[in-house]
Amino acid sequence: MRARDLMSAPVETVHPWTPAKEAAEILSEHGFTALPVVDDDDRLTGIVTEADLIRGRIPSDARSEHLHPYHPGAIDTTVGAVMTSPATAMSSGTDVADLCQALVDARIRAMPIVDGGRVIGIVTRGDVVRVLAREDRAIAADVRHRLEIYGGTGRWEVEVHDGIVRIADRYDDETDRHVATLLALAVPGVVGADIVSAEQEVGR
Secondary structure, three states, X not given: OEHHHHOXXXXXXXXXXXXXXXXXXHHHHHOOOEEEEEOOOOEEXXXXXXXXXXXXXXXXXXXXOOOOOOOOOOOOOEHHXXXXXXXXXXXXXXXXXXXXXXXXHOOOOEEEEEEOOEEEXXXXXXXXXXXXXXXXXXXXXXXXXXXXXXXXXXXXXXXXXXXXXXEEEOXXXXXXXHHHHHHHHOOOOOOEEEEEEHHHHHOO
């Protein structure tokens, strides 16, 4: 899979001059965890996350004043003042496996997807989890459909258990088995694929 297969588009964005309160309202209303921050040309300049918006912006309870004395001062009121910049981004053609690794390694929850610097979508950890949660029955139907387009009907037997695909091929052609593996692995929700000949399947 590629980032384009998972990304949400069009994506909600904000500007550096957008009030931080408005950004919080958008996150709350839509259940997002982050918003790309763009300039007038929709080019990525940063990202504002839930963590950015809550950091240092909630005053202490008056009853704990002795632990956290209140010190009046300037309060950041715009997205530009609290956002993370520069922001990591990837292209729509990025392998989802690489994108997921980046999300984990950088400990971020959302990855803006750009085309020449312009934001065209976003992929979140939640998007990936939803794909992994697809029903095996739906995954199997997608795999069968792709295989039938490639090699015709009646040739393949497909089983899926916990996202792992097992395909039995009536013909034992190494090239076709390689292609079938690639086709199966490209289906959202597939975490692994095993291709065997029909004879192997019968002897299982």
